[in-house]
Amino acid sequence: DTAVSQTPKYLVTQMGNDKSIKCEQNLGHDTMYWYKQDSKKFLKIMFSYNNKELIINETVPNRFSPKSPDKAHLNLHINSLELGDSAVYFCASSPTSGFSYEQYFGPGTRLTVT
Amino acid sequence: GDSVTQMEGPVTLSEEAFLTINCTYTATGYPSLFWYVQYPGEGLQLLLKATKADDKGSNKGFEATYRKETTSFHLEKGSVQVSDSAVYFCALCRGGSQGNLIFGKGTKLSVKP
Numbered sequence: 001d002t003a004v005s006q007t008p009k010y011l012v013t014q015m016g017n018d019k020s021i022k023c024e025q026n027l028g029h030d031t032m033y034w035y036k037q038d039s040k041k042f043l044k045i046m047f048s049y050n051n052k053e054l055i056i057n058e059t060v061p062n063r064f065s066p067k068s069p070d071k072a073h074l075n076l077h078i079n080s081l082e083l084g085d086s087a088v089y090f091c092a093s094s095p096t097s098g099f100s101y102e103q104y105f106g107p108g109t110r111l112t113v114t
Numbered sequence: 115g116d117s118v119t120q121m122e123g124p125v126t127l128s129e130e131a132f133l134t135i136n137c138t139y140t141a142t143g144y145p146s147l148f149w150y151v152q153y154p155g156e157g158l159q160l161l162l163k164a165t166k167a168d169d170k171g172s173n174k175g176f177e178a179t180y181r182k183e184t185t186s187f188h189l190e191k192g193s194v195q196v197s198d199s200a201v202y203f204c205a206l207c208r209g210g211s212q213g214n215l216i217f218g219k220g221t222k223l224s225v226k227p
Contacts, residue, residue, distance in 0.1 A: 033214060041219070041220045041222075043215075044217070045215070048214050094213065096213070102148075102160045103160075106157055
């Protein structure tokens, strides 16, 4: 059983389109995250949810909107896609937002905007 | 703000060579420290962690010690294998409501047979 799963694995789309990436975790964790990895492999937090409540919202364009229908799911919707949105997006989860807890990462979604 | 600095890669070693990847951090308070590994085409996996000063994390022959006095968490392995080829990320977590990881830029390791 996959602990943290993301769909789709690859997403190729044109500028201006709207797309969604889905994330599900079956670990019973309370906290979920979205990270962005750019072309140079640099990883940065985008959002964090704890029990469906938004905890962290880094400086991310308003075109990005996370949605958590329940604590096992955290989806990322992106409006009006731009070339600069091309990246690998990772979902992660942890038991809680405590500092000693390991975060479990999904396999990533490679988004390519043409 | 908090940050993590890792040595620039790529690092290329021969099999059975000794590995050190340097990592230093800047943070208020006492963060937890982590090393994550990313194999080609995969997500990140926790390699090891340390949650307080002088703790040593270890896993699969890799080790790192939390050094508060030098704000460092260097990754070491005595004898690398081809299968260790991957990108290694040092990260810190401050905990509380800010439980996200702050990553270094990653170090790509290539091990040649």
